[in-house]
Amino acid sequence: MVLVAAIDVGGTKTRIEIFSEAREPLDAVVFDTPRSGDVTATLAQAVEKLAGEKKMDVAAVASPGPSDPVKGIILNPPNLSKEWWNLRITDRLGELLGCPVALENDANLGALGESEYGAGHEHSHVLYITVSTGIGTGLAVNGHIFGGSRGFAGELGHTTVTEKDRICGCGRRGCVEAVASGTAIAKQALNAGWSPPNGERPTARAVAEAAAAGDKAALEILTEAATYLGKAIVNFLYAYDPDVVLLGGGVAQSDLFLDLMRKAVDLEPMMPAFRGVPVLRAALGERSVIYGTRALAEKVAAESQGR
Amino acid sequence: MVLVAAIDVGGTKTRIEIFSEAREPLDAVVFDTPRSGDVTATLAQAVEKLAGEKKMDVAAVASPGPSDPVKGIILNPPNLSKEWWNLRITDRLGELLGCPVALENDANLGALGESEYGAGHEHSHVLYITVSTGIGTGLAVNGHIFGGSRGFAGELGHTTVTEKDRICGCGRRGCVEAVASGTAIAKQALNAGWSPPNGERPTARAVAEAAAAGDKAALEILTEAATYLGKAIVNFLYAYDPDVVLLGGGVAQSDLFLDLMRKAVDLEPMMPAFRGVPVLRAALGERSVIYGTRALAEKVAAESQGR
Secondary structure, three states, X not given: OOOEEEEEEOOOEEEEEEEOOOOOEEEXXXXXXXXXXXXXXXXXXXXXXXXXXXXXXXXXXXXXXXXXXXXXXXXXXXXXXXXXXXXXXXXXXXXXXXXXXXXXXXXXXXXXXHHHHOOOOOOOEEEEEEEOOOEEEEEEEOOEEOOOOOOOOOOHHHOEOOOOOOEOOOXXXXXXXXXXXXXXXXXXXXXXXXXXXXXXXXXXXXXXXXXXXXXXXXXXXXXXXXXXXXXXXXXXXXXXXXXXXXXXXXXXXXXXXXXXXXXXXXXXXXXXXXXXXXXXXXXXXXXXXXXXXXXHXXXXXXXXXXX | OOOEEEEEEOOOEEEEEEXXXXXXXXXXXXXXXXXXXOHHHHHHHHHHHHHOOOOOOEEEEEEOOOEEOOOOEEOOOOOOOHHHOOEOHHHHHHHHHOOOEEEEEHHHHHHHHXXXXXXXXXXXXXXXXXXXXXXXXXXXXXXXXXXXXXXXXXXXXXXXXXXXXXXXXXXXXXXXXXXXXXXXXXXXXXXXXXXXXOOOOOOHHHHHHHHHOOOXXXXXXXXXXXXXXXXXXXXXXXXXXXXXXXXXXXXXXOHHHHHHHHHHHHHOOOOHHHOOOOEEEOOOHHHXXXXXXXXXXXXXXXXXXXX
16 A cells, blocks of 8 residues: 655645555644744654654645745745744755655645645636735646746746835735735734724734624725736636636635635636636635645655556 | 648748748749638648649648637738638648648747747746737747637737827737737837938838937937836736746847846836746747747647657
């Protein structure tokens, strides 16, 4: 039996699932992403604890970008602590687990997961956009990640949509992430002096809920973010010509946000050829990335068996 | 001997070249792009006149976007007269010439030409940007055009870089083409009340020449356009991760424009992984597209022989 470990290292939580060759989920664990100590050893211990007596045959890691999938290095993701930066995780984790390990950007694996098992299953060119703390994007083409010349392609969250003075975590002004992510929505609410009914610090979820309940100030904030994302999606259609666009992440769970975003896409003057591409919610929810990570691990296993 | 006709239909001029199997250029003609009558018949007659007694084995047509390469239809390019719109050129020209005919967007063929025979020869992911009347872009990946799900990908000239009130020919506000093309430069000069020394209506070339000669107003106009293109190029790097960016078209012939654009790229806050991608002038000049068109025709010939 081939045993596969799929490891999704997120900015807040890390999720590990173990699958059998028959793709049966054997066991899973979710824990706070380690922010100190030997983080690779922590991952290996969690895998070994799940696996018990069994040995992994292959593993794959999803990490927030930027990461270098070719060299197997997590570069410098702003949402991970310094322990993760410039970490040669495929080599190190591979030694600890005694099996091949692959690394990919989490949004690329979200695209792969949705393309193989989710809402992109019937489509050839699947653009996946996760809207949560940040905005990550990935393109899957006929079941393969479009990685560009070095595996860095698909960083559309850091393409710009405005010249307004909204500075992104990446340092640029007016990135999609700086105006349409959950963080951006919460920040705009804070700047506008808006508070949720409970008086706590504003979050994107609180803004979306209040907007849906008729709060005009919240609606304005949510509309701005959704409109920028809609305009950005037209840019993305022009770049990639996907046949489906799938939205994942916490913010995309708001029906109102999706409606506002779709309205912005419809209102944007657009070449007729690009009209009508479906823009849908991703089907696998929080597990888009885990499914893509498993798919990546299976590709690696198939390749090493082919040798 | 396999005879190949490469036909580059431009907004102003049409260039046809005939090549032998040995890729030897046998004959060429350049004429004003027809704007009335049966335009396909005009192309066929020009090919036949060049060919004399000989019969073509395959032909390929480069047309301004948008075009549908899969169905072989020129859609509705603003720079071509209505006679070309919705024209099933591959079927019609194929009947007239009695050979298979392929169609592609001209900027995509520029990318293919430079990738196969030009400055992109040593690179795997070649982003070609032509800056002239409009801005066209194409991506060649390992010698193949990246077309997306339906052949429409790579319309980066119509992605946006500003919310300023610069309306593009496509109807959108703030497209790269609306702020960085030759037309945009000439229009900004006109709006600024700038005239070239000869007193004629401003052109992008006149602005670039005056800027190089020290005219401050002209320099300001050229700098704005080049700066927007530089910022846009960072967006393009994030989307495609090319290993080289090649600039063709009239405006890119200005050394000052290229310098200003490169300065804008360097000044833009950018993820370190994307720094240092070479941004160069295309090597084949006016013939990037013709070389790509020949390469496309050869692919079609190889496929029909393979059947």
